[in-house]
Amino acid sequence: MPNRADSVHKKTDVISGSCNKAFTLGLFSKSFLYMSIHPTAIISDKATIAKSAVIGPYCVVEAGAELGKEVVLASHVVVKTGSVLAKGVRVDPFCVIGGDPQSLKFDAAVESGVSIGENTVLREAVTVSRATEAGKCTTIGANCLLMANAHVGHDGHLGDGVVLANNVMLGGYVTIERNAFLGGGAGVHQFVRIGRLSMIAGNASISADVPPYLMVAERNEACGLNLVGLRRAGIDTNAISDLKRCYRAVFYGGGNLSIKAAAAGREHEFGVTEPGLRFLNFFSTTKRGFVRSRQGDV
Secondary structure, X not given: OOOEHHHHHHHOOOOOOHHHHHHHHOOOXXXXXXXXXXXXXXXOOOOEEOOOOEEOOOOEXXXXXXXXXXXXXOOOOEEXXXXXXXXXXXXXXXXXXXXXXXXXXXXXXXXXXXXXXXOOEEOOOOEEEOOOOOOOEXXXXXXXXXXXXXXXXXXXXXXXXXXXXXXXXXXOOOEEOOOOEEOOOXXXXXXXXXXXXXXXXXXXXXXXXXXXXXXEEOEOEEEEEOHHHHHHOOOOHHHHHHHHHHHHHHHOOOOOHHHHHHHHHOOOOOOOOHHHHHHHHHHHOOOOOEOEXXXXXX
């Protein structure tokens, strides 16, 4: 049975009386210089917790979990064995990090985990499943925002700056590249890849790979390039023009998209910028096929 917070205070050299002072200041203060654990929290003496971490009421932190500097667990948060939270991660109430994969074949004896990058925020009731394979992790990058009730399935990989709006559902082995945005209620099939700076509409159903820089809505329907996102990200006009040419070369006229992307890559007028080349190279491999375009949208 895990020990309560009192046993951890002595082990980590927390300043006497820090709990009451810290919670008077407020859970999300950036000024903490020492660990604060609410007396109702249940913390394993085998968990690793930085001195500047804050753990709110009724949280549970299991053996083998690691909380980095300035991590904040608001209240009623469960951090399971094998979960590693980097500096500045904030977790709101009723989140569960590192729960068993929702897979009928999973062996609960497998030792795996979850890794969450610096300054990522998990809002209320987010769930992140641990990996299915021994020694591996479900990973979430730095500076991500997972809004309320989002779910990240087992063996998923989210790059830096990814945003999942409320109620987004990711199946197992989903890969989302950096700075992608998924709208509320979007569902993503297992093994799907979503490229960087893509924007997925709310309530979209995604069962095919989404190349980088696209907008996608409904069921696997590409609606052109994410031009607003590209400009906000500082992508220059030459690269955007190159992406428009690449998009038309691959998506217009039907046919095998991988073959068309490879053919465009051999021409001198396509993929002449780094974003254009990344777009074309994305088509070199797939397990799920690719989204299809509404012609005329660029």
